[in-house]
Amino acid sequence: MENEGYAEKTLPSGRKVIAELRNVSKRFGAVLAATNLNLSVGEGEFLSFLGPSGCGKTTALRMLAGFESPSDGDVLLDGEVVNDLDAHRRPVNMVFQQYALFPHMTVAQNIGYGLRQRRPRLPKSLIAEKVSKTLEVVRLGGFEDRKIWEMSGGQQQRVALARAIINEPKLLLLDEPMAALDSKLRKEMQIELQDLQRKLGITFVLVTHDQEEALSMSDRICIMRDGRIVQIGSPQELYDRPNSRYVANFVGTSNFFDGTVTGPAGELTTVRLTNGMSVQATPGGDLADGHEVCICVRPEQMKMHHQGDGVPVEVRNRIFLGEHTEYLVNHETLGDFLVLSPRQSELAEGPFAVGDNATVSWDANSALILDRN
Known part of the structure; x- marks a missing residue:
């Protein structure tokens, strides 16, 4: 570069x-x-x-x-x-x-x-x-x-x-x-x-x-x-x-989901992930249709719920860190990724235990589309 x-x-x-x-x-x-x-x-x-x-x-x-x-x-x-x-x-x-x-x-x-x-x-x-x-x-x-x-x-x-x-x-x-x-x-x-x-x-x-x-x-x-x-x-x-x-991997912690650009959607861009799922995210540059990219989502931008819309996951590991709890979750085709749940959210939603089923969601504006390299 x-x-x-x-x-x-x-x-x-x-x-x-x-x-x-x-x-x-x-x-x-x-x-x-x-x-x-x-x-x-x-x-x-x-x-x-x-x-x-x-x-x-x-x-x-x-x-x-x-x-x-x-x-x-x-x-x-x-x-x-x-x-x-x-x-x-x-x-x-x-x-x-x-x-x-x-x-x-x-x-x-x-x-x-x-x-x-x-x-x-x-x-x-x-x-x-x-x-x-x-x-x-x-x-x-x-x-x-x-x-x-x-x-x-x-x-x-x-x-x-x-x-x-x-x-x-x-x-x-x-x-x-x-x-x-x-x-x-x-x-x-x-x-x-x-x-x-x-x-x-x-x-x-x-x-x-x-x-x-x-x-x-x-x-x-x-x-x-x-x-x-x-x-x-x-x-x-x-x-x-x-x-x-x-850079996203070196500065902080990120979750990455590989995919291909399939078209714009206003200020957002649509990406088809390798598992066939389509998501919208914020483009990090000029990315044409067909461009191989990854979606970058910080763990603290993800929200986990016991029920509701979102990506269905299973809780694989839980680490209580005081001000927040770190969850390692697994989706059958997206694989493992991290979710950081703040203490306030834990008190409102209730904690999750290893083996629990849950749903994970994130705002499209907090997901960034990056070149895969």
């Missing part, structure tokens, strides 16, 4: 462009790791690259950082081409997945390392002052003399962030910085990272394969597949209007 010009059309209005990839490709020998990347990053934006391992997201990040040079195209910072500018000369800092902290140094020595490398040298008193202020920003005041190995995983991450932001970069790049944290701590750090980004106003670019992480933290998300950008948009745009089955 071509993505040229896509990012420019979706850049939030009023933001100054601080970083760009223009027709950028990257080859490692015979392997094409990134293809025709076009992306504009706005000043003060929190943007995430999201995709599975090997999709090219880290390669894109490393080209912004200066650790890799593009094989084709240009990388720009503040409107200037920086293809040949060394990483340490760019107004960019990077936080790595493993943090890359110096175990023999104290917290203060780690944080102030970059300042000590500047030429001409900065006064020691100024470095100490900046380190102290930065420690307060990341809520590590009083930890100056601790050794790295005395710090928890979450504290080490804050040290890595402090070391990156103390140099006041225009662009902070984060390569899966929370991958090593447990689930509870990861959620806490997601909130802290958002708060820190808002407080500092620095542009953050995050690489992650965790959809929840990207959805909860980002202003925009750049979805990648096989070295290409396939869609860019706000979390809500990508969730509500994915442009392909791939």
Whole structure:
């Protein structure tokens, strides 16, 4: 899928462009790791690259950082081409997945390392002052003399962030910085990272394969597949209007029913499913008659009833999750799919048990027709 010009059309209005990839490709020998990347990053934006391992997201990040040079195209910072500018000369800092902290140094020595490398040298008193202020920003005041190995995983991450932001970069790049944290701590750090980004106003670019992480933290998300950008948009745009089955499957949870377009019906389009059933849904693009498509319906858009009109199903599994209940249901020809029933609906309709027969319905406006690929 071509993505040229896509990012420019979706850049939030009023933001100054601080970083760009223009027709950028990257080859490692015979392997094409990134293809025709076009992306504009706005000043003060929190943007995430999201995709599975090997999709090219880290390669894109490393080209912004200066650790890799593009094989084709240009990388720009503040409107200037920086293809040949060394990483340490760019107004960019990077936080790595493993943090890359110096175990023999104290917290203060780690944080102030970059300042000590500047030429001409900065006064020691100024470095100490900046380190102290930065420690307060990341809520590590009083930890100056601790050794790295005395710090928890979450504290080490804050040290890595402090070391990156103390140099006041225009662009902070984060390569899966929370991958090593447990689930509870990861959620806490997601909130802290958002708060820190808002407080500092620095542009953050995050690489992650965790959809929840990207959805909860980002202003925009750049979805990648096989070295290409396939869609860019706000979390809500990508969730509500994915442009392909791939994006719908990667952002959130979806049920898919394969079929063929058989004709329009006003604002809706009619699709004949592979089991012969005809349904109406909202077209996600220009799809001609005979086009092989899939119907995408989010589980929370489905309603389950003990009786009434709808698709007849049998309840295969039930998981109570407090605010809602997740049902795995089966239709004899559509197969298994998921339904999320909110607590309020459960109280009104009554719960369903494994083995119960039920009917499932959904609004045609909440069903999206997507290309099958």
